[in-house]
Amino acid sequence: MIRIEERLKGGPIMWNCSKSLTLSIFCTRLFAVLLAVGVCIAPMIANWYFGSSPSSQVLHFPFRITIYLCAVPGFILLFCLNTLLKNIRMGNVFVNDNTKMLRIISWSCIAVGIISFGSGFYYASFFLVAVASAFFALIIRVIKNIFEQAIELKSENDFTI
Amino acid sequence: MPIIVNLDVIMAKRKISSGDLSEKVGITPANLSILKNNKAKAVRFSTLESLCRVLKCQPADILEYSDTE
Numbered sequence: 001m002i003r004i005e006e007r008l009k010g011g012p013i014m015w016n017c018s019k020s021l022t023l024s025i026f027c028t029r030l031f032a033v034l035l036a037v038g039v040c041i042a043p044m045i046a047n048w049y050f051g052s053s054p055s056s057q058v059l060h061f062p063f064r065i066t067i068y069l070c071a072v073p074g075f076i077l078l079f080c081l082n083t084l085l086k087n088i089r090m091g092n093v094f095v096n097d098n099t100k101m102l103r104i105i106s107w108s109c110i111a112v113g114i115i116s117f118g119s120g121f122y123y124a125s126f127f128l129v130a131v132a133s134a135f136f137a138l139i140i141r142v143i144k145n146i147f148e149q150a151i152e153l154k155s156e157n158d159f160t161i
Numbered sequence: 162m163p164i165i166v167n168l169d170v171i172m173a174k175r176k177i178s179s180g181d182l183s184e185k186v187g188i189t190p191a192n193l194s195i196l197k198n199n200k201a202k203a204v205r206f207s208t209l210e211s212l213c214r215v216l217k218c219q220p221a222d223i224l225e226y227s228d229t230e
Contacts, residue, residue, distance in 0.1 A: 155202070156202050156203065159195060159200060159201050159202040159203070160201070160202060160203040160204070160205060161188060161192045161193075161195060161196045161201045161203070161204050161205065161208050
């Protein structure tokens, strides 16, 4: 049995910030690969999701268009996330570049939300995706605002002699 | 910023170099450079006290308020 003191000291578990970052970077890249695969097999996804009945065939094309359109902000978002994590790994946490990345991530979520909202008119479930994206965008935006304040405080601290 | 740091003037009067001053005051040369170039956003009382002690001057000799930008 692992004792709590050993856990706090980074004993047998040896889970630390660096490994957590590595896991986050790995997950980000995995999602990028999954997204790329999703874009490539979009017709198959549409076929699997709606079935191949003649009545549902009409939804295949707009569904594929939605996937392709959402993939663009999706890739931008994952690229920014990767850059953000790389900056954090290099020790550059409270820098303006990270605020910029968070801003782009937030706008990417909004873009996905808008595309999903538009797609909701042919398939109502997309309205849920739109709401979820807008909510994510809001959360990221709040984090971005916190980062901006933190950068300001850090700058003040750095320039206090 | 309306607060002007006249550290270079006092340093010239006392004929002390940046390296010597930073060593005697106990701050890094980089921080002293920030202070001299008016880039500092705040000065700790302890730093000001050390500067005044080493340069044998008053805080008003180092800091000056100016209305013009």
